[in-house]
Amino acid sequence: MSNYRTIISQGMWNNNIVIGQSLALCPLLAVTSSATNGLGLGLATTAVMVAANVLVSMAKVIISKAVRIPVNIIIIATLVTMIDAILNAWLHPLHKVLGLFIPLIVTNCAILGRVESFASRNPVLPSCVDGLSMGLGFTWVLVALGGLREVIGSGTLFSNASLLLGEHFAFLEMTVIPDYRGVLLVILPPGGFLILGVMLGIKQKLTLMDKERQRADDVVAGGNV
Template sequence: MSNPSFGELSINGLWKNNPALVQLLGLCPLLGVSNSAVNALGLGLATAMVLLCSNIAVSLVRGVVNTAVRLPAFVMIIAALTTCIELLMQAYTYELYQILGIFIPLITTNCVILGRADGFAAKHNPLVAGLDGLMMGMGFALVLLVLGGARELIGTGALFANMQLLFGPVAADWQITLVSDYKGFLLAILPPGAFIVLGLLIALKNRIDERLAERARASQPDMPTQSRRVRVTGVIE
């Protein structure tokens, strides 16, 4: 099987085959914790790290794992890596870990990770599998960040609040307050707001894809049509 290029992996992970906007996988954590930028970014980075490491690990063991136990083996690898990420968050970002709660262990059952492990990493070498995991993870994390930032901004009138929970005291003053006396918009930070904002993001991506396709068709030169004349000659005796 031919290996895709770095550019193809990047475009697929970040845009064309984005797991959140195109594949619509992993929607439970995507909608459950994206009420603020710090929560979304924390879970997005954790998922991306598990996706990167699991793709590499699955690719390394793909040749020695029996077909009958392939999926259970992949789940065990993902669960072990998720536990490592969970322990790291408990050690260094404990308050954020408490806020994210059950969504950190649920990374094990994230369809994005298992799907890439079985559908891609098990068929490619570790380098290509790792690049695919990184791009898919970054695509998922970016959608989470945009979704969380938009909901936080609409709901509270501020952006990047409590970023010290993820990056430490250096990020304590990263908050950007756009409207000082904003009364708040509760719907944006409630679960229905997540569905609404995600739907708008998907619609925006589809519209951009349509415009790009229209420009691509418009830039192609018209193919001249050549008419052929067929002469029929008859011999009369």
């Protein structure tokens, strides 16, 4: 269980795709003008990561190392094509909003990186947990960044959730600041960079505080011994 806790903490926080590794910034900044868009892309990416990790982990014994990377790319591309078709069929408004960034999941180096560094070297269950934790870690950053930009930019949260994600998500829609004029800069790409910079700074500060606390605990423990 300790290994699984480590895998989850790495994906959700310590080695998070965005705030830990600074990867996938292009789709992150492009689609997070609202929390709804971020949630849609995040869930699609999570589905691909989990399925890719599981399939690669299952097939690692029959895939030669000489062709492992091309085969992994083919697996990821196939999964992304399936997700793209599913979104286009059942969530067409969301598919139109996300546009090119769904097919571009294939080029997300974080997915190929986890498949190559983890799934191809570990059993199926840990690989599934790793894909899920990495995907959900990416999703919460997308939703948080999109939510902050949406609230500051237009005073709403999860706007058009029922239209983009389906009627079951209508409960997410809310007006946080009534009669709010909004700040256009925050919704535009420069605002995405600003909010992301703040999030990275907060993560770095919390990491340093945690290290200092651990160092203090070690000193106290050493003194007691």
